[in-house]
Amino acid sequence: MIKKVQRFLKKVSFAPSGYGFSVYLDGKPIKTPKGLMVTVPNAFLARAITLEWQKQEGIIKPATMPITQLTCTTLDRVIPNRTSVIEQMVEYAHTDLLCYRAETPVDLNARQNDIWQPILNWAAKTLNTPLKVGYGIRYVAQSDEAIFKLRNVLERYDNWELTSITQMAPIFGSLLLALAVSENQIKWDQAYSASILExxxxxxxxxxxxxxxxxxxxxxxxxxxxxxxxxxxRSEKP
Incomplete structure (x- = not known):
C-alpha cells in the first residue's frame, strides 16, 4: 500500500518504459511498497494512475487511488506469486457460494435456483467445470477433475486480469461469479446482487x-x- 505522505509534487507524467509505461512524479518513477517501478502494460492504465496522483492535494490518500493500489498489488503480490495466487483462487471452488443452497425458506431456495443455477450451467458448459450443489451447511466435495479444469481456466488470465479476479472472488464469496464477470457472462452489479441474495x-x-x-x-x-x-x-487487447 502507498503510504500517506505530504504531496509537494509539481508534475505527474507517464512515458514508455521497457515493456509498458511507467509513471513519474517530478521525473522520478513511482515505486511500489516493495520498491518496484510502477510499470503497466498500456497507456490507458498509466493515464488512469497519473490522473489519480494529479487529484491528490496535501496529504496523499491511498484509499482515493484504487487503480494505483491494484497496480501495486499486481506487481508486488500477483506477479511474483502467480502459482500460489491461483491456488488460493481455486480454493474458493470448494466453498463457492453458488454451490450451497438454503433448504428453507422455500422462497429463498427458489430465488437461489433462479439466479445462481444459470451461472453454474454456464460454467459447466462454457468452462467445462461442472460443480456439485448441496443444501444447508453440509460441505460439498468437488471433484478433482473440476478443480483441475478451474485451475486451467485461471491460468489463461494474465497477471493484471488475475488481480481483478482476486479482488472480486472474496467479495462475492464465489469464484464462479468472478469468472462470469471476467468472461462478460453477466454484469458486475448483477454478480454483486447475486452474492448478497440471502x-x-x-x-x-x-x-x-x-x-x-x-x-x-x-x-x-x-x-x-x-x-x-x-x-x-484489457484496453489494448484484441
Whole structure:
C-alpha cells in the first residue's frame, strides 16, 4: 500500500518504459511498497494512475487511488506469486457460494435456483467445470477433475486480469461469479446482487439496517474499482 505522505509534487507524467509505461512524479518513477517501478502494460492504465496522483492535494490518500493500489498489488503480490495466487483462487471452488443452497425458506431456495443455477450451467458448459450443489451447511466435495479444469481456466488470465479476479472472488464469496464477470457472462452489479441474495432476502423480511446498507455500498465501490482496473488492463487487447 502507498503510504500517506505530504504531496509537494509539481508534475505527474507517464512515458514508455521497457515493456509498458511507467509513471513519474517530478521525473522520478513511482515505486511500489516493495520498491518496484510502477510499470503497466498500456497507456490507458498509466493515464488512469497519473490522473489519480494529479487529484491528490496535501496529504496523499491511498484509499482515493484504487487503480494505483491494484497496480501495486499486481506487481508486488500477483506477479511474483502467480502459482500460489491461483491456488488460493481455486480454493474458493470448494466453498463457492453458488454451490450451497438454503433448504428453507422455500422462497429463498427458489430465488437461489433462479439466479445462481444459470451461472453454474454456464460454467459447466462454457468452462467445462461442472460443480456439485448441496443444501444447508453440509460441505460439498468437488471433484478433482473440476478443480483441475478451474485451475486451467485461471491460468489463461494474465497477471493484471488475475488481480481483478482476486479482488472480486472474496467479495462475492464465489469464484464462479468472478469468472462470469471476467468472461462478460453477466454484469458486475448483477454478480454483486447475486452474492448478497440471502442478505437482501432478509432485508425484505425484516427491514433495512442503515449500517449494513452503508457497508454494502462501500463494498460495491470496491467491486466497481476492480472492474475499472480490469477494463483498463484489457484496453489494448484484441
Amino acid at each position: 442478505e437482501m432476502f432478509q432485508v425484505e423480511m425484516w427491514g433495512e439496517d442503515h449500517d449494513a446498507m452503508q457497508r454494502r455500498n462501500a463494498i460495491k465501490l470496491e467491486v466497481n474499482d476492480s472492474i475499472n482496473f480490469l477494463l483498463l488492463a
